[in-house]
Amino acid sequence: MSEYVYTLQQLLGAPYNKLFIVILFLGGCLTSIIIAQDSQPAIVLFENVRVFDGKSAQLSGPTNVLVRGNKIEKISTTPIPLERSGNTHIINGGGRTLMPGLIDMHWHTMLVRPTHAEIIVWDMGYSNLVAGAEATDTLMRGFTTVRDLGGPSFGLKRAIDEGVVAGPRIYPSGAVITITSGHGDFRQPFEVPRIIGGPLTRMEQTGGSMVADSPDEVRIRVREQLMLGATQIKLTAGGGVASPHSPLDATTFTAPELRAAVEAAENWGTYVTVHAYTPASIQRAINAGVKCIEHGQLMDEPTARLIAERDIWLSIQPFPEEAAAAFPPGSEERAKAMEVIRGTERSYPLAKKYKIKTAFGTDILFSQKQAQRQGELLARLVRWYSPAETLAMATSTNAQLLALSGKRNPYPGKLGVVEEGALADLLLVDGNPLENIQLIADPARNFVVIMKDGKVYKDLTVEAVKAAR
Ligand SMILES: [Zn+2]
DSSP states (O other), X not given: OEEEEEOHHHHHTSXXXXXXXXXXXXTTEEEEEEEEXXXXXXXXXXXXXXXXXXXXXXXXXXXXXXXXXXXXXXXXXXXXXXXXXXXXXXXXXXXXXXXXXXXXXXXOTTSSSSOHHHHHHXXXXXXXXXXXXXXXXXXXXXXXXXXEOSSOOHXXXXXXXXXXXXXXXXXXXXXXXXXTTSTTOOOOGGGOSOOTTSOOOHHHHTTSEEEOOSHHHHHHHHHHHHHHTOSSEEEEOBOOSSOTTOOTTOBOSOHHHHHHHHHHHHHTTOOEEEEEOSHHHHHHHHHTTOOEEEEOTTOOHHHHHXXXXXXXXXXXXXXXXXXXXGSOTTOXXXXXXXXXXXXXXXXXXXXXXXXXXXXXXXXXXXXXXXXXXXXXXXXGGGGTSOHHHHHHIIIIIXXXXXXXXXXXXXXXSOOSSOOTTSBOOEXXXXXXXXXXXXXXXXXXXHEEEEEETTEEEEEHHHHXXXXXX
């Protein structure tokens, strides 16, 4: 421990949980603040773990991994010498698997728990608190990073980064940008016609989605999201399942509108990703400079080839059959959901055949119950991939797509890998997930330690020691 004298400004900018503050009042006024600060960052040593590094098809032999501050400092098969101090935490791995935290590339932080109807009517303060509770659950499922593809998640992201609430790292897109009647336009028929320049709808006021019907309008909406802190921009280039007025086969934005979005995002050093199922919507988006396709379940062979040739990312998910059951029997939405679910059977083999850069994200909406199955949805990929390929996709591969946000990346540093110098987002798994992928479907039981940014959020090894006493 060493002593420093800090100015008030420095103090206010400092993480107060690490500081022991002594305030001296002299002559009735605040003249100086003396702080005794622990000059050493926290150290966590994982002893006797087998490492899945996010890439390899095999676990390492018995290994020790040292985390200092928010980074992995040393990985060694021999004991790591350590000066043990008050802020050193040693975790006896007991031969369990240490792996990178999971990444969900298609998440809607604000839209998991409310129903469709509730999003519009909920008070925003309440929405944020509910989303905060879900963010904590997300982290406790082992998802240490999410890419948010629509919804007003900027405030929650800030609260998580500041340590106000526990949750994953968030790469926010802000509002989904759509066209009149496109996917994400949840207005009712009585709200039509829209007056250009008129008052915003409730959906737009909350920052959930924004309607734009010309290149100029698109440019404004994109730039607004970038101003608010978007790390990438999300447009809906084709029809969607859950939107009441959006046929699945529709292609929405025109090429000049898409190009306006791409130009604005690229001027800001980042990229546009689009919601698109059909060949026409995917192809138009790629030709306009879009770098990532969300979903793609209805793509055909020439479209898959185009995605591969242009080196475009495909961010896709195996929608479960039950997702269709969320819509009333006989409804148009249910029919659309079934069409997309059937498309999944074709799209993964096409992605593999053409070696498309493929990312994983769940896209769970409007269901806390579904969200509890986040890991299970990932485990479903073993239908097409080996467990090692599945876990590599949800860690190191997903992290490559996160890095496409360039200088807008809010968490510079390596994610999705267990490597010296990488950010310390780590899971200690009770068993070998490369042999039994189902371990990730039950995180409460099998994720013994959850660490994000070097901070331990869960440690069942400590609980076990306490229980034994
Ligand atoms: Zn989505």
